[in-house]
Amino acid sequence: MNNSMKIFKIFGIDIKLHFTWWFVFALIAWSLSSTFFPQFFPNLSNQMYWIMGITASLLLFVSVLLHELSHSLVAKAKHIKVESITLFFFGGVAGITKEDMKPSSELQMALAGPIFSLMLAGIFYLIYIFNGNIFWTAITYYLWQLNLILAIFNLIPGYPLDGGRAFRALLYMYYKDLRKATKIAVSFGRFFAGVLIFFGIFGLISGVGSGLWFIFLGGFLYFIGGVSYEQVIIKEVLGKIKVSELIDKKFVKLSSKMLFSDFVKKYENSVNDIFIVKDTDFFGIINLNEIRKMPFKMQQNINLKQISLPMHQLRTLNVDDSAYDAFKSFAEQGLDLLPVIAKGKLLGVITKKKVLHRLVWDLKFGINKKFVFKVKKNLKSMPKIKK
Ligand SMILES: [Zn+2]
Known part of the structure; x- marks a missing residue:
């Protein structure tokens, strides 16, 4: 935090x-x-x-x-x-x-x-x-x-409070489905949040007890429930995917001596958008945040090494890490791209774009296999379009 x-x-x-x-x-x-x-x-x-x-x-x-x-x-x-x-x-x-x-x-x-x-x-x-x-x-x-x-x-048995976590664990034992268990535990949390807010308003009107305090706690519980449900979903989807599935082995290696202005000119219309900076004595990734801070004139004369994050300053990923580890790492380091290392060697890179894309796809089409099946069935039963 x-x-x-x-x-x-x-x-x-x-x-x-x-x-x-x-x-x-x-x-x-x-x-x-x-x-x-x-x-x-x-x-x-x-x-x-x-x-x-x-x-x-x-x-x-x-x-x-x-x-x-x-x-x-x-x-x-x-x-x-x-x-x-x-x-x-x-x-x-x-x-x-x-x-x-x-x-x-x-x-x-x-x-x-x-x-x-x-x-x-x-x-x-x-x-x-x-x-x-x-x-x-x-x-x-x-x-x-x-x-x-x-x-x-x-x-209170509402997720993510302790009682809610205990309740979710019991539901998880029963249903063997973490998403379902979380969903129910979060709904309970929202119900209790509603009850707290109700008592708070009642307290404010009648002048009994500390109404505002109840409204505040209820609001907090309601909000945090939604956030943690999303987190659980993201964790569940991305936690099952290995970084190795999302690795990009096609990337452009650039010399650290290359001028930033030349780099922009050369690649402005290129389909390539994954770059790493590497030569005999330097290895790192371009840090665009550094460039944004610089005056335009300075940008013209700077080389890639000066605006790159060297490897030893990065928390890189391992092949065995999950896509969720990558997701967290992007957020914590404020980066869109991270190198994947195996046995001290660069195996490839992983981009935030790809992780998010996979997340969206799995949420839409992947997890609920029954849903996909239903869509296919519906497609078959659809009337043929007359030409
Ligand atoms: Zn606690």
Whole structure:
């Protein structure tokens, strides 16, 4: 995830803060010290409220981090790679990379987070009840409730919330069809989003509860459901295709000493549109973003080496990678073309255009074989056109 800052590493997992974290942290600390604590624990000093507010919001984020860590540690126990955890907004995201996960693993992984949050709620509740210090009583009063809310909200059986992931895993076990399972779990998520928004509007009209908060959560859940459904589809289609199927072995090799202006002149009407730059001491791909930044005059005198990304700066692809790996790599590196390497040698290149083309074709004609069959049958039964 971009726009985030690595703060430390634990169990081999990078812990990152998304830039939105700072705003939410400040907002929570501010609302706690100006409203929540003075309301429930009156007659304390302003300074005290601020220390409480900052401590409580820090501990809330520690709670969110522990929630995400419990997902990640279960994942690691299942030999699933976890690269990072990003804390953002009002939650966290664990960067867990695995194309096809066993539904039983996903079920355990999904439930680990809410279970840990429930445990934290219990621990904070006990501290709240049994400690005699007003400072910790106030903070744990807030934290046990928030951890309970975190657990309950995440257990809503709507994808992509934890409860939705667990629900999808159960559906996947039953139907053996990831798309169908995801579709149902997303629909549930949208239903709950609708319910939340309904209660939010009801709350706003009647003045009971925090209506806006409900509308906000509902809207978020609705939006994220659609996005993750698309992601699942893309992953499912492209994850099954090997890079080797889409590789282009026909490309133009250009000398790194060639002037950019000569290159444009030579190839402006050419059918070739896949280029790599290679000679004895240089190997890389042309980076058009570099050229766009340059003044026109400079473009005339520059050679290809100066506007190329050298190989060692690229994350190249392997023959065994999936088209989904390529898809992600294009997006992460902001490139339209990547070299495919096998045993240290250039095997060919893969273009974003080709990957997207394959995606569109598979979605339209490939996956649903029944659909293709139906079309063929319909074509046969169509009346012949009279000449
Ligand atoms: Zn979770």
